[in-house]
Amino acid sequence: MPTSTNTRWTKKRDAKRDRLSRISSMIDGKFVQQDNIVSVLERVIEPYDRVILEGNNQKQASFLSKSLANASNEALHHLHLIMSSVSRPEHLDLFENEIADRLDFSFSGPQSTRIAQMIEDEEIKVGNIHTYIELYGRLFIDLIPNVALVAADQADANGNLYTGANTEETPTIVEATAFKNGIVIAQVNEIVDELPRVDIPSSWVDVIVLGDEPYQLEALFTRDPRHITEIQILMAMLAIRGVYEKHSVQSLNHGIGFNTAAIELLLPTYGESLNLRGKICKHWAANPHPTLIPAIESGWIDSIHSFGGEKGMEQYIAARPDVFFVGSDGTMRSNRTLCQMAGQYAVDLFIGSTLQMDYVGNSSTVVRGRLAGFGGAPNMGHDPKGRRHSTKAWLDMQKTGDELVRGRKLVVQMMETHQPGNRPVFVEQLDAIQVAKEANLGTPPVMIYADDVTHLVTEEGVAYLYKSDSPAERKEAIAAVAGVTELGMTSTARQKHRLREQGIIATTDDLEIDVKKANRSLLAAKSIEELVMWSDNLYDPPEKFRSYWT
Amino acid sequence: MDTVFLFPGQGSQRHDMFQPYQGTKHFELIKQLIEDELQEDVNQYTADFSSTRHVQLALLIVGVSSSKQLVEAGIRPDCVAGHSAGAYSAAVLSEVLTLKDAIRLVDLRGRLMEQAFPSGYGMMAVQGLDVNVVLRVIESQSDVYLANENAQQQVVLSGSERSLQTIRDTLKEKGARRVIKLSVTVPSHSPLFAKEADILRVAMKNVTIGSPKLAYVSNQTARLLRKKEAIVEDLAGNIASTVRWHPAMKMLNERGIKNYVQLPPGTVYTNLLHEEFEGIQALSVETMSVDNILQFVTKE
Numbered sequence: 001m002p003t004s005t006n007t008r009w010t011k012k013r014d015a016k017r018d019r020l021s022r023i024s025s026m027i028d029g030k031f032v033q034q035d036n037i038v039s040v041l042e043r044v045i046e047p048y049d050r051v052i053l054e055g056n057n058q059k060q061a062s063f064l065s066k067s068l069a070n071a072s073n074e075a076l077h078h079l080h081l082i083m084s085s086v087s088r089p090e091h092l093d094l095f096e097n098e099i100a101d102r103l104d105f106s107f108s109g110p111q112s113t114r115i116a117q118m119i120e121d122e123e124i125k126v127g128n129i130h131t132y133i134e135l136y137g138r139l140f141i142d143l144i145p146n147v148a149l150v151a152a153d154q155a156d157a158n159g160n161l162y163t164g165a166n167t168e169e170t171p172t173i174v175e176a177t178a179f180k181n182g183i184v185i186a187q188v189n190e191i192v193d194e195l196p197r198v199d200i201p202s203s204w205v206d207v208i209v210l211g212d213e214p215y216q217l218e219a220l221f222t223r224d225p226r227h228i229t230e231i232q233i234l235m236a237m238l239a240i241r242g243v244y245e246k247h248s249v250q251s252l253n254h255g256i257g258f259n260t261a262a263i264e265l266l267l268p269t270y271g272e273s274l275n276l277r278g279k280i281c282k283h284w285a286a287n288p289h290p291t292l293i294p295a296i297e298s299g300w301i302d303s304i305h306s307f308g309g310e311k312g313m314e315q316y317i318a319a320r321p322d323v324f325f326v327g328s329d330g331t332m333r334s335n336r337t338l339c340q341m342a343g344q345y346a347v348d349l350f351i352g353s354t355l356q357m358d359y360v361g362n363s364s365t366v367v368r369g370r371l372a373g374f375g376g377a378p379n380m381g382h383d384p385k386g387r388r389h390s391t392k393a394w395l396d397m398q399k400t401g402d403e404l405v406r407g408r409k410l411v412v413q414m415m416e417t418h419q420p421g422n423r424p425v426f427v428e429q430l431d432a433i434q435v436a437k438e439a440n441l442g443t444p445p446v447m448i449y450a451d452d453v454t455h456l457v458t459e460e461g462v463a464y465l466y467k468s469d470s471p472a473e474r475k476e477a478i479a480a481v482a483g484v485t486e487l488g489m490t491s492t493a494r495q496k497h498r499l500r501e502q503g504i505i506a507t508t509d510d511l512e513i514d515v516k517k518a519n520r521s522l523l524a525a526k527s528i529e530e531l532v533m534w535s536d537n538l539y540d541p542p543e544k545f546r547s548y549w550t
Numbered sequence: 551m552d553t554v555f556l557f558p559g560q561g562s563q564r565h566d567m568f569q570p571y572q573g574t575k576h577f578e579l580i581k582q583l584i585e586d587e588l589q590e591d592v593n594q595y596t597a598d599f600s601s602t603r604h605v606q607l608a609l610l611i612v613g614v615s616s617s618k619q620l621v622e623a624g625i626r627p628d629c630v631a632g633h634s635a636g637a638y639s640a641a642v643l644s645e646v647l648t649l650k651d652a653i654r655l656v657d658l659r660g661r662l663m664e665q666a667f668p669s670g671y672g673m674m675a676v677q678g679l680d681v682n683v684v685l686r687v688i689e690s691q692s693d694v695y696l697a698n699e700n701a702q703q704q705v706v707l708s709g710s711e712r713s714l715q716t717i718r719d720t721l722k723e724k725g726a727r728r729v730i731k732l733s734v735t736v737p738s739h740s741p742l743f744a745k746e747a748d749i750l751r752v753a754m755k756n757v758t759i760g761s762p763k764l765a766y767v768s769n770q771t772a773r774l775l776r777k778k779e780a781i782v783e784d785l786a787g788n789i790a791s792t793v794r795w796h797p798a799m800k801m802l803n804e805r806g807i808k809n810y811v812q813l814p815p816g817t818v819y820t821n822l823l824h825e826e827f828e829g830i831q832a833l834s835v836e837t838m839s840v841d842n843i844l845q846f847v848t849k850e
Binding site for chain 1: 678
């Protein structure tokens with residue numbers, strides 16, 4: 001009979017105790033002094049550790065990332081960094097200074113040139129460029145962190161944390177670390193006697209430090225309606241009429257961007273004129289976009305669950321608890337992991353924009369010299385094949401005669417066919433394929449795979465790609481709405497006619513859209529000031545969006 | 551890292567470019583050095599720009615005089631970037647090259663370029679067309695090369711006049727707003743200069759190279775260089791490869807550089823930066839006083 005008498009089952013717990021004992025002279029309860037943080041990091045972290053650094057596209061553990069970058073590379077080297085977003089200069093300085101050498105991540109938009117260079121120069125070994133859920137999932141499987149560096153708004157004397165509207169991915173990161181004997185270090189903006197509520201309990205946290213300034217927070221999802229163009233308004237009309245109304249889309253995700261901001265601002269005007277209130281767009285997995293305010297105020301929206309908060313929206317959200325997820329203290333709680341999962345499994349529709357699409361419908365925002373990753377798009381922009389619950393929109397996508405009655409999620413891509421500098425939007429081969437070769441990536445960074453895309457909306461019309469039977473027909477359908485691009489020029493009048501007859505494409509005429517109405521007067525709010533008015537003055541726009549009227 | 555100095559290359563020269571510096575300490579010093587080293591009067595450089603050697607030496611004189619003046623006024627860059635010939639001024643400020651060696655090397659570089667292609671070659675600027683589209687067009691044409699990537703929609707091509715003429719219409723068809731033949735007779739920054747780059751590499755072996763006091767932005771790779779060997783290779787080799795200015799500016803921007811100070815002459819690079827990036831300060835010495843620039847780069 002095999003025996004296990006020689007096996008110790010508490011090696012990790014013992015190691016954690018050992019690591020924490022190295023800072024016993026510097027710690028008071030869970031609190032360490034700001035000035036000691038570099039030294040604390042150097043003692044608690046060990047070379048080759050997997051370190052998850054909290055930083056997504058909005059909230060950054062910026063004091064801890066700066067402090068880690070100031071560590072000596074004799075004490076700390078070969079770290080394996082895990083972060084959902086590579087956003088700040090020091091994130092890459094950590095590699096340049098040979099503190100870290102491996103990286104798993106999801107998004108790198110703000111550092112896309114430099115990260116491409118560093119991967120090419122082999123200064124960074126990339127594990128993978130993940131979807132969010134995939135990265136979070138692996139934190140519990142084979143990328144379990146040794147150390148987590150996170151950010152919170154407030155701590156109380158016992159070490160409980162309040163993360164509030166910007167809770168985002170903190171609970172996920174902390175859970176994966178704390179319950180596997182990793183060490184959780186949190187920077188906080190302030191230490192208070194009493195928290196509004198506890199978002200992270202003290203027993204999950206090992207070390208707390210007061211940051212030198214509040215953590216970095218970007219108002220990433222604010223779009224000034226002033227910059228919405230008439231083409232975007234036309235495309236929004238096409239999406240509302242040709243996709244949302246046609247399939248009775250009840251639940252959906254909108255991301256960043258002027259295309260979707262235009263849709264949000266057209267619901268109370270154009271949507272109302274089609275009598276669609278209460279029939280579409282009731283349940284959202286989306287950040288609290290200021291451009292959603294007019295639709296909320298007009299009674300379009302039942303619920304919104306959010307990945308993160310949005311600067312300036314705090315008071316408005318607190319005053320609309322029937323719509324948003326709000327704690328007993330009255331402030332919002334977001335959760336990136338749960339909202340990504342909801343956006344993956346529980347909604348009818350994902351809609352997003354892209355920079356390039358190939359002739360069969362694969363798309364990517366990675367172009368030569370820029371490795372941006374994709375944020376939430378690949379996560380939510382695919383059909384979760386295990387879905388069981390049916391809705392009209394989902395069932396609309398099924399193949400006729402399928403006895404198993406399996407629908408599909410609607411994955412909609414929006415793109416203007418003409419881009420600055422005549423950059424081609426429809427390409428025979430995505431740049432991503434060449435980028436993968438140059439950067440030695442295992443898989444080309446495709447954002448959304450062709451077989452997941454159900455609709456393409458351009459200013460020329462809607463292509464119902466889910467109806468096409470073959471790659472050749474998909475290409476014809478894409479070409480038919482590709483305007484005066486190289487691909488678009490291959491589409492003949494006869495082809496277009498046939499595709500319209502079969503309902504594979506629809507133009508503004510087919511959808512009875514009055515193109516003359518596609519102008520800015522159709523926007524429910526035409527400026528940030530008007531959004532503030534819609535909100536009963538509860539929306540408090542960040543400084544950079546105020547310059548227009550102060 | 552907060553501040554970068556940008557040194558202009560050819561195209562920015564003007565006949566009156568010495569004027570603000572005449573009589574200043576550094577200008578007079580360089581003038582004297584050139585008289586000793588090359589036995590030439592520097593005023594002939596700005597009088598006659600038909601010689602690329604004149605232009606390059608004139609840029610060195612102004613680049614070095616103006617940058618040293620800024621540093622003495624308390625404006626200290628964290629790194630330096632020079633466009634093509636401007637890289638030699640950058641290398642002087644970074645103390646990789648002594649001024650005397652820089653004069654000799656720029657003189658040699660100018661001579662090599664003048665001797666190499668007496669006729670039949672040239673350069674062409676393409677505006678309003680994405681660099682990736684331009685690259686696809688030139689892939690199908692022999693003897694045409696990407697010389698400068700100045701902005702996402704602003705590039706310069708080098709090659710034989712015949713080939714440049716051939717692709718001119720294609721570029722227009724693809725949507726280029728302007729295609730302008732430049733008044734130069736050499737295909738700079740193309741592999742056609744491989745031999746000349748080798749001669750410069752040999753010449754670099756005979757000068758004393760210092761360790762950089764300031765990080766140096768590579769023309770060829772758009773990387774930030776901190777090793778003198780890599781900087782020397784960039785200085786010698788840049789005539790035979792693309793000046794990747796735009797990716798270099800993006801790289802600096804991603805590193806968090808906020809102040810971009812363009813040395814004279816001209817404001818070309820600050821104009822490009824204003825068009826491409828938000829939240830930065832692009833300041834040109836030609837249009838601002840030194841005190842003003844100091845205020846901008848030192849404010850919190």
